[in-house]
Amino acid sequence: MATETLTIGKALNVGLRRALENDPKVVIMGEDVGKLGGVFRITDGLQKDFGDQRVIDTPLAESGIIGTAVGLAIRGYRPVCEIQFDGFVYPAYDQIVSQVAKMHYRSRGKLRIPMVIRIPFGGGIGAVEHHSESPEAYFSHTAGLKVVSCANPQDAYVMIQQAIASDDPVVFLEPKRRYWEKGPVDVDAPLADAYPLHAARVARPGTDATLLAYGPMVRTCLDAATAAAEDGRELEVIDLRTLSPLDLGVVYESVRRTGRAVVVHEAPSNVGLGAEIAARITEECFYSLEAPVLRVTGFDTPYPAARVEEEYLPDLDRVLDAVDRTFGW
Amino acid sequence: MATETLTIGKALNVGLRRALENDPKVVIMGEDVGKLGGVFRITDGLQKDFGDQRVIDTPLAESGIIGTAVGLAIRGYRPVCEIQFDGFVYPAYDQIVSQVAKMHYRSRGKLRIPMVIRIPFGGGIGAVEHHSESPEAYFSHTAGLKVVSCANPQDAYVMIQQAIASDDPVVFLEPKRRYWEKGPVDVDAPLADAYPLHAARVARPGTDATLLAYGPMVRTCLDAATAAAEDGRELEVIDLRTLSPLDLGVVYESVRRTGRAVVVHEAPSNVGLGAEIAARITEECFYSLEAPVLRVTGFDTPYPAARVEEEYLPDLDRVLDAVDRTFGW
Amino acid sequence: MAKGDPGSTTRSRRAAPRSRKGAVGDPELVQLLTPDGERVDSVTGPDGTVYRVDFTDEEYRGLYRDLVLVRKLDAEATALQRQGELGIWASLLGQEAAQVGSGRALRPQDMAFPTYREHGVLYCRGIDPIMPLGLFRGVDQGGWDPNEFKFNMYTIVIGAQTLHATGYAMGVAMDGRTGTDDGEAVIAYFGDGASSQGDVNEAFVWAGVFNAPLVFFCQNNQYAISEPLERQTRIPLYQRAAGFGFPGVRVDGNDVLASYAVTRHALDNARHGQGPSLIEAYTYRMGAHTTSDDPTRYRIASEVEAWQAKDPIARMKAFLEKQKIADADFFAEVDEQAKRESVHLRERVLAMPDPEPTSLFDHVYPHGSPLLDQQREQFSRYLESFEGSAH
Amino acid sequence: MAKGDPGSTTRSRRAAPRSRKGAVGDPELVQLLTPDGERVDSVTGPDGTVYRVDFTDEEYRGLYRDLVLVRKLDAEATALQRQGELGIWASLLGQEAAQVGSGRALRPQDMAFPTYREHGVLYCRGIDPIMPLGLFRGVDQGGWDPNEFKFNMYTIVIGAQTLHATGYAMGVAMDGRTGTDDGEAVIAYFGDGASSQGDVNEAFVWAGVFNAPLVFFCQNNQYAISEPLERQTRIPLYQRAAGFGFPGVRVDGNDVLASYAVTRHALDNARHGQGPSLIEAYTYRMGAHTTSDDPTRYRIASEVEAWQAKDPIARMKAFLEKQKIADADFFAEVDEQAKRESVHLRERVLAMPDPEPTSLFDHVYPHGSPLLDQQREQFSRYLESFEGSAH
């Protein structure tokens, strides 16, 4: 077992490289993914090694990126599309929800669109507008798409390869503010043995309340749990990993034990993932709940100016405040 | 008080006419809204009477419709854009979520985009794909937009005028399968006295459980309540009317009385409006609930072929089945 | 005719001066068969390409047969809709020549991306005309395997398929399947209205930048539902191509011979690696936009009549008669076949089974979803709860 | 100079033959001042328009002053970013002439829709250069009232503003504000990369169909971040316009005089009701895409050097010197002023207050929202709960 210490960004890069090596039909496409290696360098060095027919710098048009990728998929390719920032996926929204998501259904299963749409998402990097959005609800509400997010280097490395290998169209949300966080990655373990793509996982066991998060907020919740432990409260943290379909078995099991749950995400609260998770937990664990499932989320405003984003984004204190409130119910 | 019997479609038509008369800055724009009067004839006769500078047939491009409407709004106009069918709003998604929704915020309140985006939405008319979608969650999750839906001719007539008069950008969802339903409309009552645009309303009082719906499903719920009454169960039906922001005061009040609530919509369940409503009711009425808030919705599939849409769509039986289940909890 | 290569087009390499033109007609409109059924020997396009066809009599008759069959099947579908057997129908009436001409110009290895109106192209691809009727009847969403038929599913969202075609064509090039006589080419159909969509213009950008082996085939039938061409452009549509750096040509879309010649030429250029081009087939939608539409609200009878005089089938018939390529027996036999095939189509439409209720949960994802499994199971149980009851 | 009308352009109504050109240079590139500072008296564009300017010495000096000031303020912003005072900065270095030329060509009543890089245009509109810095510092989202300044907010989503400009221009026409000398015109800025976006091409469609009084001003700075022009088009960008039925012209974007002449002509055409046109200002982004970018990864030093030789300020200075329009004192004074203004800008940037936390709830809706009121109130209470604590 070859364990290396990689950042999430580098783990994605190595995972993409692996996918290009393993399947000649995999192509990477997007704005600046070639020579530049992407604005976050996630595709760094790949065009150099695999050529500009495997790693394609595209014209500047997101609908074109996804629309041509659909055509490439029909032709038998497995396109991995990079959307440069979360806020720039919307020009491609029609192609994603009306074409990518529906092709398999419309063809009565005869056509598969094994496409991955990579999106660096979320805030916390001090960026200007449109660079810090959390659009996961828009995709999770769309039948026909699968949506996942990774929260650590090991998952980044494995999940990107699983997403590419999957015949489902996958929206792959990368926690951009965590790109530079490091962790151990087993780069040799066979993909077939890996933890499944569409499964949640307990990131830290606990007994008193359950924190639910994905992508960038997993780290925030783990930090909150560490802080809570100092105060004598053991919080279980679940990394949801798959946002659509949600994998809530482990969540129900946890909440039945703890009786309290807090969902945390950066996206606005209104009609967000938190609402779905809260509704389902309530349905499944109605008699176990000591308090309603609470949500700690971005507010229902456009993503604000960078100098107030720390106020906008859920942080350790706001998470613990919500946990406190579940105990005060 | 001049009460006329109008269909929802005609009530919208008369409401639009009133808006054009009252404010020279109101312009209607969209595909086929002119000579044809729109594919549902909602703008019938308006171009003839107000000219093609007030009722504008546009090129076939939805992003263009919304994008130029933003420019017209900056210029001081009040554009009312028609999107021909729900499934064709997605090419305009970027302009709606990144521009329309954010302009006021970005300008620190200095710019207003008093735009109405009219969308005939929902299924039940036996149409081919992309003609029966319920995209309300996509817009409700978007801060900066307001989203409403009317369910009867009186509301259609009043709400469209209120939406146009409002300086907020409003996504106006028209229950297309109900366009031909008739009801009394007071065409003379002053707008200023009308029931507020962003307020829910009890459509039928009841004591045993609360049904929540909007747009096309209000009729379904009223029918369900009638049927339930025959079985001796009094269901309160609330027409939500405003989907973003939700107006849940009257809902909480109701659920605290009944202890049971069922949310009904055509859109898929996963991360839909029903989730939000269920989550909030649970938070606010935690100790009043006899059962979790249940949802009766479209399934999490693409909208299916017309010959199975009756199975897909919530109907009286499925609503009552859910009510039964809340009693069996 | 679909297999052979009877039509030949030659390109004069030294671009001819702009004013040079063929024997007759509008210099901006490639025409090889006049509305009266006169053959034009050859015609020179705006970029100097000389278009001609050289069909055998049998091939001419074959084209005529295609036109008649396609119109008849279309009429049958319209009738089926009127009788409530289809939910809606988008008729190709008037556009038969553009579709048969371009459809027959495709070689077997070529791939087509239709809109919702290319029933004629579908027919020429040798596809059973029943195939799209599931969509219009509402028993399914019209799906098939595009690769099996070299014909993509119908696309209703205006313009979206042009990007798919472009990506597919990029894939053809990446596969090294261009540059030879048996190379592959791709054709993307769209309408005059679609030319305004961002997607279509992005497809132009992409196709130009990647030199994709792609023919953009725009059937300008003068209307996008009620909106006349002037709402989409103020210059002829074929000129759009020049702005993106590839050739554009306008062909008489009611002339099956010219439609064939121009398309064959463009496809062959594409398969040889010469990149994309745009064909504007100038034609007219003789009927309603769909069976839901009422065209009398937005266009006048005299306009329709004027186009009636340019009917694609009448002119082909006149030509065959004048040249004595076909006789009354032949015409009667074709009508007979058309009738037979349409009756057969009708029977099969009526026999189409309604889908099973729970089939709506099928094929959302290749790898399935626990959420859907659960919904399907609950719904099945719910349906079962009615069994035996009056429901 | 912003108020007067010193530059004059005349259009020869009978289109000149394609080959006719001005005194020097590339027939496809309108240039009135060579890189060496030689003045060209007049030049004929591809459609026969004759471009010339006729500035007074003072006006020439004014343009030079603009160029220097704009570059200096831009450099100051870059420095502020390097020192952590701005989050990011998109420098206009190298594009000063395109921006000053077009910006000065605007008449007071004209409306501009910028991208995120038009600091030079903003300056020429008489707007305080501090205005956009809130966006880049992250204290706000760069907002102002577009109508107050006749200058829209910066737009970051590539191409979106071109549709806004088109709609605004439609409104100008609907208001009857075209067709006269004091009519209004609109200018939409965008980049070479943006030309690929659906929105931009839809704007071309709309502007053509509605004959909007609009100038599309594309600064082709050769790159969209790392992607060279060939990734967006295979022909010169100005030719795109022909495909949509309006004129396009390529101007030397490093030549402030030609940029002025071409823009003024296009704006005046628009205000007179002659509809849209496209200007491609051929220039070069001398610096990084933004301060986050590292251009050495994708372009070679020699390319940058070659463009250095075409510097817009150096050539203007050479011209002023050769023609003795300005002397050393003048140049020193301008540098002095530039320094003063940039120091002043810096001081004000450093003094920009951080926003109040709860200000993030402001201005989501003109009419407010109970949901937000509730969230603001809860958040305020939450913040208060820390008061007095170590937080």
Ligand SMILES: Cc1ncc(C[n+]2csc(CCOP(=O)(O)OP(=O)(O)O)c2C)c(N)n1
């Ligand atoms: C994105 C989108 N917007 C609107 C529609 C509704 N619609 C269906 S067909 C049509 C007109 C299409 O016109 P054209 O492209 O000329 O094709 P034609 O129908 O004339 O063959 C419209 C507006 C649609 N299907 N997709």
Ligand SMILES: Cc1ncc(C[n+]2csc(CCOP(=O)(O)OP(=O)(O)O)c2C)c(N)n1
């Ligand atoms: C829709 C969208 N996609 C991607 C981006 C990210 N992005 C910002 S600037 C840029 C390149 C723009 O190039 P160009 O239009 O030539 O303008 P320039 O920056 O060179 O002035 C890109 C891809 C964006 N802002 N918007």
Ligand SMILES: [Mg+2]
């Ligand atoms: Mg058409």
Ligand SMILES: [Mg+2]
């Ligand atoms: Mg550029």
